Every structure is written in structure tokens, then in C-alpha cells.
Amino acid sequence: MGPYYKPSPQNEFLNKLRSIAQNKYSISIIGIVITIVLLTNFIIQIVLGQLYIPNFSSVPNTDFFDLRSFEGLPDGWQHEERVLFCVPLRDAAAHLPMFFGHMKNLSYPHNLIDLSFLVSDSTDDTMGVLKTHLKEIQNDPIKSNRFGEIEIFEKDFGQAIGQGFSDRHGFEAQGPRRKLMARARNWLWTVSIKPYHSWVYWRDADVETVPKTIIEDLMHHGKDVIVPNVWRPLPDWLGNQQPYDLNSWQESEGGLQLAKTLGEDAVIVEGYVEYATWRPHLAYLRDPYGDEEVEMDLDGIGGVSILSRAKVFRSGANFPAFSFEKHAETEAFGKLCKRMGYSVVGLPHYVIWHIYEPSSDDLKHMEWMAKEEARQIEESKLKQFYDKVWSEGFEDVRDDWENDRINIFKNTDTNKLKNVKVDWSDSDNFQYKPPLGKDKDKVLAAFDPQEGK
Amino acid sequence: MKAASLNRNNFIRQIRRRPLTLLGPLFLIVLTYWFFFTSSKPTSKYSYKTKKNGFFSRQHDVIPRNLPGDHIAHYDLNKLASTPMAVYNKEKVLILSPMSKFYNEYWSNLLRLTYPRELLELGFIVPRNKDGDLALKKLEKAIKQIQTGKKENRFSKITILRQDTESLDNQQEKHRHALKVQKERRAAMASARNSLVFSALGPYTSWVLWLDADIIESPPTLIQDLVSHDKPIISANCYQRYFDEEKKQDSIRPYDFNNWVESEEGLKIAENMADDEIIVEGYAEIATYRPLMAHFYDANGDKNTEMELDGVGGAAVLVKADVHRDGAMFPPFPFYHLIETEGFAKMAKRLGYQVFGLPNYLVYHYNE
Numbered sequence: 001m002g003p004y005y006k007p008s009p010q011n012e013f014l015n016k017l018r019s020i021a022q023n024k025y026s027i028s029i030i031g032i033v034i035t036i037v038l039l040t041n042f043i044i045q046i047v048l049g050q051l052y053i054p055n056f057s058s059v060p061n062t063d064f065f066d067l068r069s070f071e072g073l074p075d076g077w078q079h080e081e082r083v084l085f086c087v088p089l090r091d092a093a094a095h096l097p098m099f100f101g102h103m104k105n106l107s108y109p110h111n112l113i114d115l116s117f118l119v120s121d122s123t124d125d126t127m128g129v130l131k132t133h134l135k136e137i138q139n140d141p142i143k144s145n146r147f148g149e150i151e152i153f154e155k156d157f158g159q160a161i162g163q164g165f166s167d168r169h170g171f172e173a174q175g176p177r178r179k180l181m182a183r184a185r186n187w188l189w190t191v192s193i194k195p196y197h198s199w200v201y202w203r204d205a206d207v208e209t210v211p212k213t214i215i216e217d218l219m220h221h222g223k224d225v226i227v228p229n230v231w232r233p234l235p236d237w238l239g240n241q242q243p244y245d246l247n248s249w250q251e252s253e254g255g256l257q258l259a260k261t262l263g264e265d266a267v268i269v270e271g272y273v274e275y276a277t278w279r280p281h282l283a284y285l286r287d288p289y290g291d292e293e294v295e296m297d298l299d300g301i302g303g304v305s306i307l308s309r310a311k312v313f314r315s316g317a318n319f320p321a322f323s324f325e326k327h328a329e330t331e332a333f334g335k336l337c338k339r340m341g342y343s344v345v346g347l348p349h350y351v352i353w354h355i356y357e358p359s360s361d362d363l364k365h366m367e368w369m370a371k372e373e374a375r376q377i378e379e380s381k382l383k384q385f386y387d388k389v390w391s392e393g394f395e396d397v398r399d400d401w402e403n404d405r406i407n408i409f410k411n412t413d414t415n416k417l418k419n420v421k422v423d424w425s426d427s428d429n430f431q432y433k434p435p436l437g438k439d440k441d442k443v444l445a446a447f448d449p450q451e452g453k
Numbered sequence: 454m455k456a457a458s459l460n461r462n463n464f465i466r467q468i469r470r471r472p473l474t475l476l477g478p479l480f481l482i483v484l485t486y487w488f489f490f491t492s493s494k495p496t497s498k499y500s501y502k503t504k505k506n507g508f509f510s511r512q513h514d515v516i517p518r519n520l521p522g523d524h525i526a527h528y529d530l531n532k533l534a535s536t537p538m539a540v541y542n543k544e545k546v547l548i549l550s551p552m553s554k555f556y557n558e559y560w561s562n563l564l565r566l567t568y569p570r571e572l573l574e575l576g577f578i579v580p581r582n583k584d585g586d587l588a589l590k591k592l593e594k595a596i597k598q599i600q601t602g603k604k605e606n607r608f609s610k611i612t613i614l615r616q617d618t619e620s621l622d623n624q625q626e627k628h629r630h631a632l633k634v635q636k637e638r639r640a641a642m643a644s645a646r647n648s649l650v651f652s653a654l655g656p657y658t659s660w661v662l663w664l665d666a667d668i669i670e671s672p673p674t675l676i677q678d679l680v681s682h683d684k685p686i687i688s689a690n691c692y693q694r695y696f697d698e699e700k701k702q703d704s705i706r707p708y709d710f711n712n713w714v715e716s717e718e719g720l721k722i723a724e725n726m727a728d729d730e731i732i733v734e735g736y737a738e739i740a741t742y743r744p745l746m747a748h749f750y751d752a753n754g755d756k757n758t759e760m761e762l763d764g765v766g767g768a769a770v771l772v773k774a775d776v777h778r779d780g781a782m783f784p785p786f787p788f789y790h791l792i793e794t795e796g797f798a799k800m801a802k803r804l805g806y807q808v809f810g811l812p813n814y815l816v817y818h819y820n821e
Binding site for chain 2: 056059060062070075080109150152155156183186315319322
């Protein structure tokens with residue numbers, strides 16, 4: 001007997017099991033016991049684990065909510081989870097038709113989306129255009145196109161800074177501007193968020209191209225805060241496309257060191273040479289053929305399109321309107337969420353497209369291009385005129401001369417001549433006959449071909 | 454010719470004998486056609502079939518469903534104001550109380566407040582444990598009594614929330630104040646406060662009164678008194694009634710030490726602390742030498758005396774709703790080494806608001 005045949009305790013146990021299994025009665029008893037244990041567990045959980053739920057259905061103006069029911073599931077649209085759709089607007093009348101075009105196409109069940117707009121410091125008819133579009137969409141004959149609750153808020157924060165692209169994106173303007181925008185965003189969500197919202201989606205009105213499944217695409221990742229990559233198309237002469245949102249980034253050593261050197265109220269803004277942070281940006285990590293599902297951890301985020309669990313806001317995260325860890329608004333929101341232990345994620349290969357607004361440099365270049373075009377047209381007109389004067393003032397025979405020259409040289413081109421053989425052998429025998437008649441006086445010139453030899 | 458007809462006969466006979474040889478391929482062709490060409494629309498990436506949330510889940514009937522098409526609410530927040538003439542201007546006040554225990558004295562004191570009920574909203578949040586269940590049951594009973602009673606006695610709106618995060622289990626009084634558990638406890642409290650204010654705050658709310666559920670006595674004109682100071686944040690002084698064994702008489706003593714003015718010492722301590730550490734008042738381990746408002750009480754002093762503060766407690770604090778709307782919240786993490794209500798005061802200051810206290814204006818805490 002080798003060591004291999006020694007019955008191990010496991011084998012013994014298996015054998016026992018086998019013998020039990022061969023007995024039908026024991027199997028059914030085991031089955032019954034397992035079922036009973038599971039059932040009692042289940043019942044105990046329901047009876048003891050269930051928290052008390054008060055009933056205020058008959059009490060006026062009184063509501064009870066268990067916030068646990070609105071935590072936000074990755075497949076929220078299948079659980080009737082409501083999304084608060086926040087749109088800050090300022091002088092946005094021109095963008096609204098495009099925006100509502102996207103809204104109509106949204107695939108997230110419209111009745112589960114509550115819209116909330118903040119119109120602030122607008123000089124155009126943003127409010128009028130907004131209301132027209134909302135009335136139209138809410139009276140759509142197809143009921144599933146209509147949205148849930150709609151709230152419009154008006155609040156002016158005073159606008160020290162203009163809204164032109166360069167006004168907005170100039171370096172010095174960034175700090176105060178971002179703080180003001182943060183205030184506006186906070187006013188919007190604090191007045192509109194309800195206990196029954198599970199998700200909050202932030203969206204700028206000036207997004208040009210966006211998938212209709214944007215909310216589901218972001219939601220199914222199941223992250224607390226998530227943003228797509230934001231690019232913008234460009235005219236050909238600027239290279240077709242460009243990253244737009246540089247506010248989505250990962251913190252770097254350089255960024256942290258820079259932060260230490262700055263004053264308490266300073267605001268670091270990305271994409272400006274004044275603050276070189278060497279942070280990895282979401283925008284630059286895009287691969288046009290990359291997997292859209294790829295995630296990247298972020299510390300600061302941009303505000304063009306943010307999906308966030310509502311509990312993130314409810315538990316206190318907001319857009320700091322002061323310098324929080326040397327940042328403000330959406331970038332500081334990312335940092336604040338991180339600080340509060342929430343996951344902040346970006347999708348480098350999932351892209352939405354912001355509209356192209358030319359910067360003042362671009363505008364200058366475009367003006368130059370337009371002037372150049374006009375100048376060229378003017379020049380060609382002048383050229384035609386001068387040409388006409390020239391042709392009428394002189395008889396231009398240059399072409400005739402050219403032809404003559406060709407004709408003359410055509411036959412004298414020695415290269416084209418064949419080698420002609422002349423038979424001079426009979427020349428010596430040549431008999432000269434003097435001419436007759438009226439030419440009889442003419443004499444031959446003295447010529448002898450042999451003379452030169 | 455003959456061969457061909459023979460072949461055909463053979464073929465037909467074959468079909469008769471085994472019909473499947475013909476029907477099989479035909480069926481396959483139909484099937485492939487059906488698979489490839491009849492799928493009318495490209496199917497979506499996601500399923501939109503509604504899933505049930507569980508066998509015992511309850512439908513929430515307060516959530517708006519099927520609103521009329523032209524239901525578009527419009528609020529002009531430029532007209533929303535918080536003025537010292539709050540009653541006259543019909544300004545709405547939201548009273549918020551995180552509640553882990555329901556005290557009858559708290560409720561009766563709340564009902565004694567003279568601010569018009571139609572301008573008063575209430576908000577409560579209860580923890581996710583047995584304490585919360587008990588408080589919720591008592592609260593439900595009390596609310597039902599008042600809200601189904603006379604119309605002029607009803608509050609304009611009441612919101613009750615169950616906290617979403619698990620609560621630290623009920624702690625004994627001694628244990629509750631141990632320095633180690635303070636951070637955790639106050640972080641949970643901060644989250645609860647934030648959930649409460651941001652769920653209940655409406656576009657019409659002018660003032661928010663934070664009134665702890667263990668404040669059992671205050672002047673009935675509490676709101677009007679605090680409003681009249683017209684400050685962004687103003688805190689009453691929180692004391693406690695007790696029986697003085699030495700003097701054998703009823704007496705009062707300071708209770709809430711979170712109303713304070715920052716000191717040199719406090720700043721120095723903060724400077725040398727790790728990022729995630731907090732300073733809390735009332736512990737021998739951390740001697741900040743901060744002037745505490747609790748110690749500035751003068752029984753004969755003017756009730757309206759104001760003092761500027763750097764930290765506040767949550768016992769009875771009146772806040773202009775704009776402060777919260779600007780983003781001032783109760784940090785559930787060390788913010789300048791401060792947390793919860795003290796961190797809130799700091800954040801409000803960072804947002805450019807001033808914080809005040811009324812040292813001679815007392816409210817009283819329950820005595821355990």
C-alpha cells in the first residue's frame with residue numbers, strides 16, 4: 001500500500017456525503033431545513049429591518065421622504081428615478097432653439113425629468129424664447145415628449161464682466177467671474193432640488209452635438225459625479241477641432257505646489273500660461289477611436305455637462321463661490337466632492353461638442369481673411385482693365401513674330417536634314433552648250449568646282 | 454428527354470418520401486430573412502422596461518405626476534428679500550430641527566412661537582435607527598394633531614426626512630462628547646443638517662431658523678427678535694436650567710460652547726494641525742483660549758447686545774436664506790479645522806457674510 005491509498009479526512013467526509021446523498025430521505029430533510037432557514041431569515045429581515053414609515057397621506061401640506069429611496073441607481077430610468085435638469089442661462093436666446101432640439105430627442109423618460117432654469121443678467125429675450133419653447137414642448141400631442149415639473153427662476157447677480165468670448169475667457173477675469181457663476185449655479189440647485197430627486201444633471205445651453213442617450217450614458221457608470229469630454233469644432237484654418245473644456249483635470253504635484261504659493265483668495269484656472277500646473281487634462285487624453293466606457297479619476301471638473309447623484313448636493317457639496325483649495329465653481333466642486341469622499345470621474349473617449357464661438361484673435365483673423373478676399377477681387381478687376389487698355393493701345397504682333405520664327409526655322413533646322421549624297425562624278429564631262437536666241441550673248445560666270453581642291 | 458422525366462419523378466418521389474428535405478431549407482431561408490430584414494428599428498443600447506424596486510416598496514404619491522402641459526412655475530428671486538420687518542413683509546421662515554429624540558417640551562415651545570403660522574414652515578430629519586423610529590412616531594402624532602386641527606393653527610408646510618446614511622448608534626451622554634467620537638458624530642450631524650436644509654429650502658424662503666430638537670425653552674418672540682437684528686447669521690446664547698446642589702436652588706449654566714471668537718492661540722493650534730484634524734471647544738486637550746459667548750452672559754445686560762463671532766453652535770441660529778443659497782453649508786469634513794456649525798460660520802465668512810451672536814439672549818437646552 002502506497003501513501004496514495006491512505007484515506008484522507010476529506011475523502012472520508014466526501015464518502016459520508018455520498019452515503020447521505022444516496023439516502024433520499026436525508027436529502028429531502030436537508031432541503032426542508034435550508035428552505036426554513038432562508039424563509040425565517042427573510043421574514044425576520046422584513047419585520048425587524050424595516051424602519052417605521054409614517055403615513056401623512058391625509059395630512060395637508062405634510063410630506064415624508066426616506067432619502068434612502070432616492071440614492072440613485074445606475075439604471076435609474078428603469079426605477080422611475082427622477083432627474084433634476086439644471087440649466088443656467090444668460091443671454092442665451094440664440095442658443096435655445098438648438099438646445100430644445102436636443103431636449104426633444106432625449107431618450108431618458110421625459111416625465112422623469114424635472115427642468116429647472118435660471119435666467120440671470122440677460123439683455124436679450126432669453127425669458128420669452130424660453131417660455132415659448134417650454135409651452136410648445138409641454139403641449140406636445142405626444143404625451144411622452146412632455147417633461148415633468150418645470151421651474152424658471154430669475155435672479156440677477158450683477159455682471160461686472162462682459163459676455164464676449166474674450167471677456168469671459170481672459171485670464172484676469174477668471175477668478176471673480178467663476179465666483180459669480182458659482183453663486184448663480186448654487187442659487188439654481190438650492191431652490192429647485194426636491195427630496196425625491198435621485199440625480200442632478202447640469203447642462204449648458206450652448207452644446208451643439210450630444211448623444212440623445214447622454215443621461216443614460218453617464219448614469220450607467222454608477223458614479224457620484226461624472227462628466228464627458230467636451231470638444232468644439234473649428235474652422236478649417238484653425239485645424240477642424242479643439243478641446244473645449246480644460247476644467248476637467250487630475251491634480252498634479254505641480255498644481256499642489258502652485259496652490260501653496262498663492263494667497264487665500266486666489267483662484268487657479270486651467271488653460272492659461274500664467275498658471276502652469278502640468279495637470280493631466282481629460283480633454284487631451286481623448287482617442288477618437290477609444291472605448292467610450294473608459295473612465296478617468298478627476299479632481300476638478302468642467303460644467304458643460306455634469307451628471308451627479310442628488311445626494312451629493314443634498315449632503316452639502318456645491319459650487320464654492322469662494323476660493324476652495326485655490327479653485328472656484330465647477331473645478332472646486334470636483335475638489336469638494338473628492339473631499340467629501342465621493343467619486344469624481346470623466347470619460348476621455350466619450351465626447352460631446354460645444355458650439356464654436358470665435359475668440360477676438362479669431363475674429364481679427366477672420367476680418368483679415370475677409371479683407372484679403374475683397375482685395376483680391378478688386379485686384380483682378382484692375383488687372384482686367386489694364387489688360388484691355390494695353391491690348392487696345394498697341395498692336396501686339398508678338399504672336400505673329402513667334403509664328404514666323406517657327407516657320408522660318410522649321411525648314412532650316414539642320415538637325416532635321418537628311419544626309420544628301422551628290423554625285424559629282426560627271427561634272428567634268430559636262431558639256432557646255434551656249435544658249436541660243438536672245439540669250440546668246442550671256443556668258444557663264446567663271447566657276448570651276450575643282451578649283452578649291 | 455426520358456432521362457430528365459425520370460429524374461423529375463425521382464425528385465418528386467424524394468419529396469413525398471421525406472418532405473423535410475424541401476421544407477427544412479425553405480424554413481431556414483424564411484427564418485434568416487425574418488432575422489435580418491424584419492427588425493424594423495435599430496434597438497436601443499438600454500432597456501426601458503420598468504423594474505420594480507422590491508416587493509415591499511411603497512409608491513411615493515407626493516411626487517408630481519402628469520402635470521398639465523402649461524404647468525410652468527416662474528419665480529422672480531430678485532424680489533425675494535430678508536428684512537427686519539419680516540412679519541409685515543410676509544417673509545417665509547423655515548424652522549429646521551434635526552431630531553433624534555422628541556421632547557414634548559420642544560414641541561410645546563415651538564407651538565408657543567408667535568410668528569404667524571401661515572408664514573412658518575417646518576423641517577425635520579430623523580436618524581436611520583430605533584431612536585429615529587421612536588422620535589418619528591411621536592412627531593407624527595404631534596404633527597397630525599396640529600395639521601388636521603384648526604386651519605389658522607396649521608403650519609404652511611412640513612417636511613420630514615429619514616436620513617439616508619446609517620446613523621451612529623445611540624450613545625450615552627458621556628460617550629457622546631468624547632473627543633475621539635466628536636469628529637465622526639459631528640460629520641454625520643453636518644450631513645443631516647445639509648440634507649435637511651437643501652431639501653426643504655424653497656424659492657420663497659427668506660429666513661432659516663436652526664432650532665435644535667433639545668431646545669425646550671425660548672422667548673415666544675424668538676423669530677421676530679432675531680430677525681430684527683437684520684444679520685446674515687445670528688445666534689442666541691444656549692444655556693441650561695439645573696438644580697444647584699450646593700445652593701439648593703434652581704439655577705442656569707452655559708451649555709453650548711460653539712459660539713466663539715477666534716483667538717491667536719486657536720489660530721496657532723490650527724496652523725500646526727494635520728489637514729484632517731479638528732478643533733472643538735470645551736475639551737481640556739485643546740486649550741484655544743477663545744472668548745466663548747456662553748461666558749459673556751450678563752443677567753442685567755441689554756438683551757439686544759450683539760457680538761461678532763467666528764464660530765456658531767446650532768442650538769438657535771437664524772440665517773438669511775440667501776446665505777445657504779450662496780452655498781454656505783455645514784462641512785462634514787474639517788474645513789479650516791472646523792466642522793459642522795463652526796465650519797458653517799467659517800464658510801459663510803469666506804463667502805463674505807458676517808456672523809453675530811446675542812450673549813444676553815438665552816434659549817434653554819433640555820437637561821438629561
